[in-house]
Amino acid sequence: MKHALPVTREQDFAAWYQAVISEADMAEESGVRGCMVIRPWGYGIWERMQKLLDDRIKATGHENCYFPLFIPLSYFEKEAEHVDGFAKEMAVVTHHRLIQKDGRLVPDPEAKLEEPLVVRPTSETVIGAGFSRWVQSWRDLPVLINQWANVVRWEMRTRMFLRTAEFLWQEGHTAHATVDEAMDETLKMLEVYRSFAEECIALPVVAGEKPENERFPGAVATYSIEAMMQDGKALQAGTSHFLGTTFSSAQNIRFQNAEGQQELAQTTSWGVSTRMIGGLIMVHGDDDGLRVPPRVAPYQIVVVPMLRDTDEDQAILDYCGELAASLNELDAFREPVRALLDKRPAKAANKRWGWVKKGAPIVIEVGGRDVAGGNVSVIRRDRLYREDGKLDSQIIAKAALVEQAVAMLEDIQTALFADAKARLDGNIDATITDIDALKSHFKGSDKPGWALVQWSKPTGDALDKVVQWLKGEKLTLRNVPLDAAEADGLCVFTGDKAVERVLVGRSY
């Protein structure tokens, strides 16, 4: 069977991923090392994600604000004193002017900064400095803020949406009077991420705690949501950190408690980024391109008039215009439906396949015969082909389509989630009890998925030994699922009594 993309998932998953991004006009190389251009269809999906996640962040009591892009080097010096494994690959601004020299532009040596500025890789330090100004008494706590921002991490190998030098994200930062409150916050935001991923992006995830070696530098505990891509690899799609007093020590966030004593605040941070779009592609895409869940689709329904440069065209356009207007008056998922009339001057078949590759949930084609019969031809992107392999384009009455559109969108959202959920659940092997079986599980299959194994939660050197062995097998520890059954056996790595179950898999 022929498909719309030049390469299938089976043939070359990595090449397929790039093909989806390119054929769906989601993003492209920018000519700037490690940075991508996010084109309107990709950015439109991000805007939808932003809106839905932002609503949830605000509904849980957080307010948005904005901190500087640049962070003075001295802030990182303070951080480095408190944080082991502090990352150093960052973009550094050293000059503030260009001059012309021998016909070229160069940084002006006269305009060298006294203190270099770092382009934020994340904002714990500069936001912590803000908290230290805002917080004096227990009455000022909790502080619950979030910002939507661009951040830069100098990555050696980049991949669109998954790992880019600059990326877009939200970073929440909070300060609390007690460990309990800060832990509640950390887990609350993990749950916000889980429900957002599953309900809005139809992305089933496993929420759990990261093992010690995968913690954010400086964190006391790191939690994540992990999604399974169609090649069986894991993608960390969001993290929530309990930071204890690491950053409040470094940035001096102190408050007077109700007893009149000075205490360090307990802080948290949590983030979700444009990486989520990479997850959406690798979970929902197929060999014809992207499939966007309706809740995050920039356009949920696209109406394509089949014009022939004849007198009939105007009647078709009018008919399509009315249809799009009727659809836009509907509400789905408690928001207005987003329907587009695609009037661009191009062949209808090209437009159809363009929207298929972009993954618009419903594509409606209207030709002269449809207008005459009061009908439309409907393609559902989640079930593109009939059993005989032909495109499943169904003719139904226009009025019936308007009547069914909302239910159809809800059904597509549900179907995409159900598919992905079945794949996730079906590809976690929880039966492996020894290290040889673990090894052969991942050696023996192209798409081995993940293994959920019991372990003794080793720390320090003992953990390092496990991590090194896994590395040799190209495996990583993902997280300890919050909803996993209690341990009742032996550690698959050490043979000691197990204390919990941890997910093992390949990862992005």
Added chain:
Amino acid sequence: MKHALPVTREQDFAAWYQAVISEADMAEESGVRGCMVIRPWGYGIWERMQKLLDDRIKATGHENCYFPLFIPLSYFEKEAEHVDGFAKEMAVVTHHRLIQKDGRLVPDPEAKLEEPLVVRPTSETVIGAGFSRWVQSWRDLPVLINQWANVVRWEMRTRMFLRTAEFLWQEGHTAHATVDEAMDETLKMLEVYRSFAEECIALPVVAGEKPENERFPGAVATYSIEAMMQDGKALQAGTSHFLGTTFSSAQNIRFQNAEGQQELAQTTSWGVSTRMIGGLIMVHGDDDGLRVPPRVAPYQIVVVPMLRDTDEDQAILDYCGELAASLNELDAFREPVRALLDKRPAKAANKRWGWVKKGAPIVIEVGGRDVAGGNVSVIRRDRLYREDGKLDSQIIAKAALVEQAVAMLEDIQTALFADAKARLDGNIDATITDIDALKSHFKGSDKPGWALVQWSKPTGDALDKVVQWLKGEKLTLRNVPLDAAEADGLCVFTGDKAVERVLVGRSY
């Protein structure tokens, strides 16, 4: 009469401006040179502006996307070849790693970039490079895009919201096949800005064309909206540029026209920034703090329960909770009303004055007596005091408040605009016909406002002479209003026959 701010507009307008920002918790110094922290109340206003302007940008056919923060130096070299007066104060990234040296963090000499990267001051070059990839044929035109982004310009003297090294904005960029289409676009977006400023921010503005010396470097024509602050100075609140082929030459944006020939595209760009918040403050603020027009207020109505740590408190809270819920079910300006129940543990009077200083349009206080009587006490921020100088807090029935709330919000929006519009119109002197009168007009008054004078539109050296004279008087040319009457006299500067009327004033 005592006011909530420590300084009045009359006493010291600049100090008053800073006091509003500080007392309303809108923004603060960040500790990073020239960069501010935008706190939730300030950022909430920006989010409201974003939403309302973004709707208008999309409604006029533009799509959002995202281009890189970093622009390679070579792009600016190409620009410098095409653009006179190209600005050079920019933040330059030269290294991509930090290392520890003698106990300090320093940029790693081993990690010096081969080609320095500039932090975008604006994105014509990098977006132009994108357009050159996207545009091959006339069928690919127009390209109509916009991005919401942070940009950096190394300013020597900074002032919160008005001029900061980093600021937030939207920048629209478009490419067209013909000069006419590009000019239509330039003026269309100017009109979008005008209607957005006037309808949403209640900010009356004068839309017009900037004189040659005030053009964006590389532009063929620059248009602006100019707002009048309460000290009579002008604030340029938004600009729209027709760029001709300047950037399409530099970035090679070519298309094959319908006749099969290669042509350079005609481009435009247009932007509005967080500067608009500075304008909002200086137009609507008073000696008690900010007054936020309801359409851009993060909270339009704030309900303050007057608690006394007694058994009555719960009944007051319940009553307030119901009230806030009823208000939030209403729609004003075709959006849900934004009402907040302020439950923070602080004295009611402090909370009241806090919201007055923040400029929430309506503040409602509820005490035990109000609950007993089924009433609320209402303060309208746009008319805070009675004629006798006392706070104008009116007791009305709760049900009546809910019934009147939407009309009250609409009335406040209208009243703030009407006040500002009367001030703008009343402070433009169109009667000045000679240069001595112009000079004495601005020397003779503390708040001279603007002068609308006839001029001969000199260019080159002749214009420079005018500009230098104005500079000596601390004056600038603002714009040539689109709706000004035709010239019918002599140029106030040169004595030649006038061709149009231009606004002159002090400015930010």
